[in-house]
Amino acid sequence: xxxxxxxxxxHQVLQxxxxxxxxxxxxxxxxxxxxxxxxxxxxxxRMNDSIAGARAEGSLALHGSDLLGRGVDVVALRRRxxxxxQKPNPFPKSIKDNVAFGARLHYRLTRADLDELxxxxxxxxxxxxxxxxxxxxxxxxxxxxxxxxxxxxxxxAVDPEVLxxxxxxxxxxxxxxxxxxxxxxxxxxxxTIVIVTHNMQxxxxxxDTTAFFFEGKLIENGTTDLLFTSPTQKQTEDYVSxxxx
Amino acid sequence: xxxxPASTPFLSPRARPARVRLRAAVEWIIxxxxxxxxxxxxxxxxxxxxxxxRETWGFFTMRGADGQVLVPIADFLGDSIxxxxxxxxxxxxxASLVSGTLLVTAIAAAFALPxxxxxAVYLSEYAPQRVRSVLKSLLEILAGIPTVVYGxxxxxxxxxxxxxxxxxxxxxxSAMSAGIAVGIMILPIVSSLAEDALRAVPQSLRDGSLALGxxxxxxxxxxxxxxxxxxxVASFLLAITRAIGETMIVALAxxxxxAQLTANPAAQVQTMTAYMVQVFLGDAPAGGVEYQSSYxxxxxxxxxxxxxxxxxxxxxxxxREVYE
Amino acid sequence: xxxxxxxxxxxxxxxxxxLVACALAAFIAVAALASLxxxxxxxxxxxxxxxxxxxxxxxxxxxxxxxxxxxxSVWVCVICALVxxxxxxxxxxxxxxxxxxxRLQGIIQLNISNLAGVPSIVYGLLALAAFVRFFGFRSxxxxxxxxxxxxxxxxxxxxxxxxxxxxxxxxxxxxxxxxLTLALVVLPIMITASQEALRAVPKSLRQAxxxxxSTHWQVAWRVTLPAALPTMMTGAILSISRALGEAxxxxxxxxxxxxxxxxxxxxxxxxxxxxxxxxxxxxxxEEFHRIAAAAIIVQLAVLLAFNALxxxxxxxxxxxxxx
Numbered sequence: 001x002x003x004x005x006x007x008x009x010x011h012q013v014l015q016x017x018x019x020x021x022x023x024x025x026x027x028x029x030x031x032x033x034x035x036x037x038x039x040x041x042x043x044x045x046r047m048n049d050s051i052a053g054a055r056a057e058g059s060l061a062l063h064g065s066d067l068l069g070r071g072v073d074v075v076a077l078r079r080r081x082x083x084x085x086q087k088p089n090p091f092p093k094s095i096k097d098n099v100a101f102g103a104r105l106h107y108r109l110t111r112a113d114l115d116e117l118x119x120x121x122x123x124x125x126x127x128x129x130x131x132x133x134x135x136x137x138x139x140x141x142x143x144x145x146x147x148x149x150x151x152x153x154x155x156x157a158v159d160p161e162v163l164x165x166x167x168x169x170x171x172x173x174x175x176x177x178x179x180x181x182x183x184x185x186x187x188x189x190x191x192t193i194v195i196v197t198h199n200m201q202x203x204x205x206x207x208d209t210t211a212f213f214f215e216g217k218l219i220e221n222g223t224t225d226l227l228f229t230s231p232t233q234k235q236t237e238d239y240v241s242x243x244x245x
Numbered sequence: 246x247x248x249x250p251a252s253t254p255f256l257s258p259r260a261r262p263a264r265v266r267l268r269a270a271v272e273w274i275i276x277x278x279x280x281x282x283x284x285x286x287x288x289x290x291x292x293x294x295x296x297x298x299r300e301t302w303g304f305f306t307m308r309g310a311d312g313q314v315l316v317p318i319a320d321f322l323g324d325s326i327x328x329x330x331x332x333x334x335x336x337x338x339x340a341s342l343v344s345g346t347l348l349v350t351a352i353a354a355a356f357a358l359p360x361x362x363x364x365a366v367y368l369s370e371y372a373p374q375r376v377r378s379v380l381k382s383l384l385e386i387l388a389g390i391p392t393v394v395y396g397x398x399x400x401x402x403x404x405x406x407x408x409x410x411x412x413x414x415x416x417x418x419s420a421m422s423a424g425i426a427v428g429i430m431i432l433p434i435v436s437s438l439a440e441d442a443l444r445a446v447p448q449s450l451r452d453g454s455l456a457l458g459x460x461x462x463x464x465x466x467x468x469x470x471x472x473x474x475x476x477x478v479a480s481f482l483l484a485i486t487r488a489i490g491e492t493m494i495v496a497l498a499x500x501x502x503x504a505q506l507t508a509n510p511a512a513q514v515q516t517m518t519a520y521m522v523q524v525f526l527g528d529a530p531a532g533g534v535e536y537q538s539s540y541x542x543x544x545x546x547x548x549x550x551x552x553x554x555x556x557x558x559x560x561x562x563x564x565r566e567v568y569e
Numbered sequence: 570x571x572x573x574x575x576x577x578x579x580x581x582x583x584x585x586x587x588l589v590a591c592a593l594a595a596f597i598a599v600a601a602l603a604s605l606x607x608x609x610x611x612x613x614x615x616x617x618x619x620x621x622x623x624x625x626x627x628x629x630x631x632x633x634x635x636x637x638x639x640x641x642s643v644w645v646c647v648i649c650a651l652v653x654x655x656x657x658x659x660x661x662x663x664x665x666x667x668x669x670x671x672r673l674q675g676i677i678q679l680n681i682s683n684l685a686g687v688p689s690i691v692y693g694l695l696a697l698a699a700f701v702r703f704f705g706f707r708s709x710x711x712x713x714x715x716x717x718x719x720x721x722x723x724x725x726x727x728x729x730x731x732x733x734x735x736x737x738x739x740x741x742x743x744x745x746x747x748x749l750t751l752a753l754v755v756l757p758i759m760i761t762a763s764q765e766a767l768r769a770v771p772k773s774l775r776q777a778x779x780x781x782x783s784t785h786w787q788v789a790w791r792v793t794l795p796a797a798l799p800t801m802m803t804g805a806i807l808s809i810s811r812a813l814g815e816a817x818x819x820x821x822x823x824x825x826x827x828x829x830x831x832x833x834x835x836x837x838x839x840x841x842x843x844x845x846x847x848x849x850x851x852x853x854x855e856e857f858h859r860i861a862a863a864a865i866i867v868q869l870a871v872l873l874a875f876n877a878l879x880x881x882x883x884x885x886x887x888x889x890x891x892x
Contacts, residue, residue: 045456047452047455050451075459075460078457082457090453091453091468091471093471101454101457101468102457105457105467154457155456158457276667279662280663282660283660283663283668283677286660286760287677289753289756290680292699293691293692296695297691360594361594361598363594367588367591367592370591371588371591371592372595383598383599387598387602392814393814393850394846395605396850397846397858397861397862398608400858402604402605429601436598460580460583461587462583462586463580466587483686487686489688493817493843496817497847518690525823547687547691550686550687551683551687554686558679
């Protein structure tokens with residue numbers, strides 16, 4: 001992404017961001033509330049389209065193809081770029097229907113293919129063993145952590161290249177958080193993951209690279225180890241050492 | 246009860262404690278009055294039911310000069326002809342009236358349910374804020390118009406301007422004309438209640454679906470509408486209940502007092518409610534068998550609407566999805 | 570992946586189709602309203618005149634007016650409001666503030682929502698039995714009647730039917746019976762609206778008053794009720810508008826005469842605007858349709874004024890409960 005800026009109405013939330021996100025790694029966006037990191041994430045799969053007054057300038061590209069143009073098919077884009085939200089949001093359907101939802105939209109599948117796909121996605125999200133006997137029961141009956149893993153399975157089932165995660169653990173208890181974090185580390189080999197988080201320990205635990213945002217600007221970007229141990233900017237140092245934010 | 250201390254630092258020494266026992270009595274009296282009011286409004290249903298049962302029983306036990314029961318229940322339910330005033334002996338097969346009611350209701354539902362739901366979807370998912378508020382107030386106006394006005398509209402607009410140019414088989418009165426007018430009447434019920442149900446679906450579900458790459462329409466059809474289904478079905482049932490009980494529109498537009506068992510939308514029909522209007526307008530002498538028959542018809546009507554309301558309440562209670 | 574993909578462009582296209590269908594549906598609803606209002610305006614405006622408002626019904630359309638139904642509607646709706654509003658609020662207060670959340674309360678609640686589904690014409694049958702005939706009290710005889718002669722400070726029995734202070738039992742199909750009938754019809758609406766208004770009052774407000782040692786009724790009367798009142802009044806005005814438009818139950822209790830006078834007391838014969846509209850619309854002659862449309866214009870104007878009042882009340886008295 002180059003010189004990327006975004007506005008909500010007259011309010012500029014992101015100023016001229018330049019950032020490369022490496023493939024098959026986990027990239028964490030950190031920064032205080034309101035610094036624009038979630039907004040940036042929501043631009044990558046164009047979730048901001050449905051918000052009145054949201055607009056952006058600059059360029060945002062995935063493997064060299066532009067994502068912001070009017071001609072971009074957001075439906076096709078979102079198949080390539082999956083997203084997991086802050087709060088688990090399973091549909092009020094069965095576990096199986098939740099996982100199969102996206103795949104049914106994008107592909108014409110036989111029943112056997114679908115069953116296989118559901119199993120693969122649930123296994124990838126480390127949920128299969130817990131739910132394999134009750135695929136038909138309502139997803140809303142699962143615990144919070146299970147629901148979030150179901151949402152990850154749901155996103156994986158459409159076979160994306162990139163997975164965006166918007167504070168995926170903020171609504172969960174520590175144990176569920178640990179299991180999601182383990183999952184993220186596992187998924188790294190096959191997907192490019194961008195995770196927004198408030199929790200610096202989490203960023204340091206799961207990510208390969210980290211980008212620090214402050215008041216709509218990208219302050220610093222680098223490998224996670226370097227950014228946390230020897231930040232080059234004063235603001236980054238203050239933030240990661242917990243002096244503000 | 247303990248009385249307050251004679252004075253506290255904040256009170257003037259002249260202040261006296263309120264009379265505690267009197268206060269308790271007032272509390273008791275007020276609660277009793279409110280309870281009585283509540284009982285009174287509940288008693289309404291019971292009273293309606295009892296009167297209908299008593300008078301319907303009276304109808305089925307009326308005996309003619311020869312001591313025979315005039316209208317056995319089997320005839321009421323089994324006969325296909327309803328002709329209490331014109332034929333001799335009079336025939337009381339309620340099926341004709343029920344079919345009239347169902348035909349008009351079916352036409353109204355076929356018109357209003359899909360249209361109302363689509364309007365609700367437009368309001369909740371697509372319409373820009375300003376369009377939405379204007380549209381909602383227009384629908385509110387539609388909901389506030391007295392039903393007799395829709396009857397007038399059916400006679401002076403729907404029949405001559407919409408139906409008669411379409412086919413010469415439409416006379417002044419027809420099930421179709423009444424059905425469309427009833428449909429317009431129940432449209433705002435569907436659209437406003439269904440919209441409430443759709444808006445109660447949390448945004449996070451829409452986001453989740455969009456993020457998986459579904460189009461807006463796929464999100465609406467596969468996530469939003471299924472999630473709001475109980476509320477939508479309840480709105481349908483309420484609208485159908487209103488259509489079944491609607492009186493003035495059908496009394497004006499559906500037919501001239503001839504009941505017949507038919508599914509032809511161009512035909513004149515008589516509904517249960519329209520028959521009651523005919524009786525109470527004075528076509529039948531009070532106390533006679535025709536007059537009394539209106540209670541049996543009312544009982545049938547009441548049973549229909551009661552079951553519909555009951556199913557609606559059941560669906561809402563059983564299937565309502567609770568979101569945070 | 571070897572799975573065949575559903576074409577995204579076709580999916581986008583069908584997505585637009587859904588939007589078009591929805592917008593079209595909304596447009597049809599608006600078109601229905603527009604053609605309804607237009608039909609009435611075209612048919613009716615020609616017959617509107619001061620004479621139309623101040624004349625009684627007549628066999629000739631040209632001479633007919635709506636004085637009697639207009640007066641009847643006012644009488645009946647005032648009675649309806651006086652009965653239904655306090656009863657509705659009282660019942661709602663009991664259900665929301667007093668009743669324990671028990672099985673009984675659930676039954677009462679279900680009962681009220683059932684009442685809202687009962688066709689209005691069926692209420693007419695109840696009213697006929699209860700108010701017009703007192704369940705058969707003195708049937709076949711002259712009704713018991715009396716009136717009060719304030720100038721001589723005495724009660725006349727049998728009463729003088731021309732006096733304003735004239736009452737009879739059973740009521741017969743006079744304005745009192747009509748008003749009570751409409752009160753029955755709108756009571757469930759009034760109760761539900763008041764309940765919703767009470768539920769919208771934040772719990773913290775109630776707890777604050779209770780913590781100061783207020784009794785149950787003091788909390789309800791001085792805290793909850795004033796906070797809920799603006800919303801309740803909106804509900805009340807909507808209920809009365811509904812009553813203004815009802816014809817079927819009044820037709821059942823017999824309020825459908827060629828009335829050539831305005832009501833003088835609670836027992837007077839009456840007719841109302843919707844009944845007059847029904848009567849004229851049902852006739853085959855075109856000129857009666859025109860005066861029916863004119864009467865509809867008057868009816869809609871009254872309703873519009875009432876609803877404007879509702880909006881005014883809502884905006885004037887609604888104080889924010891929470892900032």
